[in-house]
Amino acid sequence: MKPALQLRIQSQLALTPQLQQAIKLLQLSSMELELELNQALESNPLLDLDEDEPEDEAVEEFAPPEHTISAPVDSTDERNTDIPDNTPEYDDAPLDLGGDMREYRVSGGGDEEGIESQDAESEDLRDHLLWQLNLTPLSAQDRGIATAIIEAINDDGYLDETNEVICESLADLFTASVDQVEAVRHRVQRFDPVGVASRSLSECLDIQLEALEAETPGLTMARKLVVDCLDLLARNDRTRMCQKLKANEDELDIVIDLVRSLNPKPGAGYSSGAAEYVAPDAYAHKINGRWQVSLSPNCQPRLAINEHYASLIARAQRDDANYLRGQLQEARWLIKSLKTRAETVLKVAQAIVQAQEGFLEFGPEAMRPLVLRDVAEEIEMHESTVSRVTTRKYLHTPRGTFEFKYFFSSGVSTVDGGAASATAIQAMIRKLIDEEKAARPMSDQALAVELNRRGISVARRTVAKYREALNIPSSNDRCRLG
Numbered sequence: 399m400k401p402a403l404q405l406r407i408q409s410q411l412a413l414t415p416q417l418q419q420a421i422k423l424l425q426l427s428s429m430e431l432e433l434e435l436n437q438a439l440e441s442n443p444l445l446d447l448d449e450d451e452p453e454d455e456a457v458e459e460f461a462p463p464e465h466t467i468s469a470p471v472d473s474t475d476e477r478n479t480d481i482p483d484n485t486p487e488y489d490d491a492p493l494d495l496g497g498d499m500r501e502y503r504v505s506g507g508g509d510e511e512g513i514e515s516q517d518a519e520s521e522d523l524r525d526h527l528l529w530q531l532n533l534t535p536l537s538a539q540d541r542g543i544a545t546a547i548i549e550a551i552n553d554d555g556y557l558d559e560t561n562e563v564i565c566e567s568l569a570d571l572f573t574a575s576v577d578q579v580e581a582v583r584h585r586v587q588r589f590d591p592v593g594v595a596s597r598s599l600s601e602c603l604d605i606q607l608e609a610l611e612a613e614t615p616g617l618t619m620a621r622k623l624v625v626d627c628l629d630l631l632a633r634n635d636r637t638r639m640c641q642k643l644k645a646n647e648d649e650l651d652i653v654i655d656l657v658r659s660l661n662p663k664p665g666a667g668y669s670s671g672a673a674e675y676v677a678p679d680a681y682a683h684k685i686n687g688r689w690q691v692s693l694s695p696n697c698q699p700r701l702a703i704n705e706h707y708a709s710l711i712a713r714a715q716r717d718d719a720n721y722l723r724g725q726l727q728e729a730r731w732l733i734k735s736l737k738t739r740a741e742t743v744l745k746v747a748q749a750i751v752q753a754q755e756g757f758l759e760f761g762p763e764a765m766r767p768l769v770l771r772d773v774a775e776e777i778e779m780h781e782s783t784v785s786r787v788t789t790r791k792y793l794h795t796p797r798g799t800f801e802f803k804y805f806f807s808s809g810v811s812t813v814d815g816g817a818a819s820a821t822a823i824q825a826m827i828r829k830l831i832d833e834e835k836a837a838r839p840m841s842d843q844a845l846a847v848e849l850n851r852r853g854i855s856v857a858r859r860t861v862a863k864y865r866e867a868l869n870i871p872s873s874n875d876r877c878r879l880g
């Protein structure tokens with residue numbers, strides 16, 4: 399076969415650097431965006447931070463997709479006559495939303511729009527126990543054993559490791575016996591929270607009961623119950639509990655109330671992770687009977703072109719001029735990308751609020767089914783764009799601050815041909831369970847029947863799925879805990 403030249407015409411999609419930057423900025427949270435812009439300000443001399451106080455912006459009303467954000471107009475291009483006309487052009491079609499170039503400012507983090515105050519670093523269970531250990535008079539060897547025990551305690555406050563394993567972990571430091579480890583463990587169990595370092599629920603509850611005053615009503619029976627009758631308590635077998643404890647119904651009620659006042663997970667109140675803070679990207683207000691949306695200043699960083707460096711392009715040497723032109727182009731791209739990001743976030747927030755007015759008025763039970771396609775069609779954008787906007791973006795409402803994703807859920811058909819969102823059904827299930835009688839909790843089938851009676855066509859297995867998503871125990875478990 400002879401070699402030959404062939405011409406082929408094909409089309410392929412290529413993302414311009416400007417579009418790549420816009421996509422990257424769109425999926426950043428407000429805090430990540432601030433870090434990104436701080437880095438851009440440090441690396442690009444053509445970018446400047448506008449220190450002027452922004453004018454108070456009116457709350458944005460619902461508007462068609464062509465609506466733009468009210469922001470101070472950047473007249474840098476018009477008043478800076480020293481910028482040469484031969485600055486490299488760039489394709490801004492994907493971001494050409496009309497209007498003049500706008501200035502944006504990185505939010506200074508005012509108290510009214512972000513985090514009002516930073517709490518001190520939270521103390522986890524390990525730190526809390528080690529602090530008490532340092533105040534406890536122990537020998538050096540016992541202190542080492544206690545430290546090993548504390549290190550092995552899980553987040554719920556229980557000790558999973560055996561005494562033998564703890565002895566082996568200390569073998570390189572000193573020789574410890576199993577009895578010595580057990581004795582030190584008993585000391586740690588009396589630390590706050592009482593019952594920590596226990597190996598079973600029965601032991602944990604018994605240690606907590608032991609710490610109570612001897613005159614506590616029902617104390618003796620309660621200790622016998624947690625040691626011998628926890629399985630009966632779990633099944634709510636009152637008859638056999640009365641027989642084993644040799645108690646009447648009134649005495650049993652006192653004992654059960656005492657046991658239920660204890661903490662089955664003593665370590666659960668201590669978080670090992672740092673608290674996470676979020677700053678709302680948009681606000682929903684009701685003004686004159688209408689729900690309206692405004693953007694947070696955090697979502698509208700004000701950047702401008704540095705006029706001094708821009709004016710040097712015409713007088714700079716060739717290499718310096720090329721560098722400055724490149725930085726000027728990147729600065730303009732960034733400002734346009736920020737403008738696009740802010741407008742897209744606003745459009746999505748407006749579409750969400752418009753669709754979920756029922757939730758804002760009446761709560762989760764009035765949440766409507768909403769999927770990405772609905773919003774994408776409303777604002778005339780692609781679903782992938784809406785998906786990026788709904789990630790780590792938060793809407794502040796009179797009912798609280800929620801991630802955009804919270805307002806999206808699938809729908810279940812109703813008897814009248816409509817649809818109810820999964821969030822609304824979950825809220826109804828929670829309300830039904832909250833109102834049920836403790837002695838006779840509603841089964842999943844009973845919940846499904848009640849929802850069907852209210853017009854929601856839902857099966858028992860769907861109810862079970864929603865109940866588990868709410869971390870609500872089954873009816874049998876609720877009966878034991880009731």
